[in-house]
Amino acid sequence: xxxxxxxxxxLIKTRGQQVTLSCSPISGHRSVSWYQQTPGQGLQFLFxxxxxxxxxxxxxxxxxxxxxxxxxxxxxxVSTLELGDSALYLCASKGGSSYNEQFFxxxxxxxxx
Amino acid sequence: xxxxxxxxxxxxxxxxxNLTVYCNSSSVxxxxxxxxxxxxxxxxxxxxVVTGGEVKKLKRLTFQFGDARKDSSLHITAAQPGDTGLYLxxxxxxxxxxxxxxxxxxxxKP
Numbered sequence: 001x002x003x004x005x006x007x008x009x010x011l012i013k014t015r016g017q018q019v020t021l022s023c024s025p026i027s028g029h030r031s032v033s034w035y036q037q038t039p040g041q042g043l044q045f046l047f048x049x050x051x052x053x054x055x056x057x058x059x060x061x062x063x064x065x066x067x068x069x070x071x072x073x074x075x076x077x078v079s080t081l082e083l084g085d086s087a088l089y090l091c092a093s094k095g096g097s098s099y100n101e102q103f104f105x106x107x108x109x110x111x112x113x
Numbered sequence: 114x115x116x117x118x119x120x121x122x123x124x125x126x127x128x129x130x131n132l133t134v135y136c137n138s139s140s141v142x143x144x145x146x147x148x149x150x151x152x153x154x155x156x157x158x159x160x161x162v163v164t165g166g167e168v169k170k171l172k173r174l175t176f177q178f179g180d181a182r183k184d185s186s187l188h189i190t191a192a193q194p195g196d197t198g199l200y201l202x203x204x205x206x207x208x209x210x211x212x213x214x215x216x217x218x219x220x221x222k223p
Contacts, residue, residue: 004155033211043156043201043213056210090155099144099163100205104155 002027004093004105012111018079021108025072025093031055032074033102034066037088049074078110086112115140115206119214126192127222134187134200134217142204145185146211147176150199192221 005024013019025032034046045058049068068074078085088109092102117138126132144163148156160169162178169176175188185202202214
């Protein structure tokens with residue numbers, strides 16, 4: 001099976017712009033979670049989507065939003081970018097395991113100038 | 114709020130040495146996972162432990178889940194340069210979220 005894919009891998013934006021990141025989960029996985037990873041804060045949970053519905057949400061401002069399509073692909077959007085949004089954004093998909101095992105993509109490195 | 118504390122944060126050792134990484138919490142987790150992440154890549158799942166007191170081995174890596182399911186450890190025997198990376202523990206919370214520790218950066222020098 002192909003793994004989780006994320007596009008683009010690298011992105012440079014300026015403050016105030018918006019950005020959309022894309023994630024394709026492992027075939028058959030219906031749950032997609034998004035995380036922000038920074039050196040200072042580690043891995044922070046953003047949100048989880050399951051069958052096109054947001055199932056869980058972390059403690060991020062409303063500028064961070066997401067959605068999931070009927071084919072389980074997911075997008076994450078960040079509006080009005082701030083310097084502090086510079087991070088590695090990771091997407092993870094989950095199958096039917098009852099142990100919450102997640103499989104991560106390679107991430108999108110976002111740099112905000 | 115459920116938190117996972119990992120220690121040490123950084124570890125730099127010589128090839129062939131043994132090491133242990135700890136993951137502690139005051140909360141009970143239904144399962145706990147260990148991941149390894151290399152620079153520029155996403156975390157890769159190494160193991161899941163579910164039962165209190167459970168021990169799992171993956172070649173030179175030994176994972177243990179505490180009896181009360183509040184803590185876990187990762188022991189590496191005879192570390193090799195290929196073991197270098199960021200090790201993350203993650204627990205399944207009572208809300209269904211995965212709670213990550215801050216990570217342990219391991220450097221194994223040849």
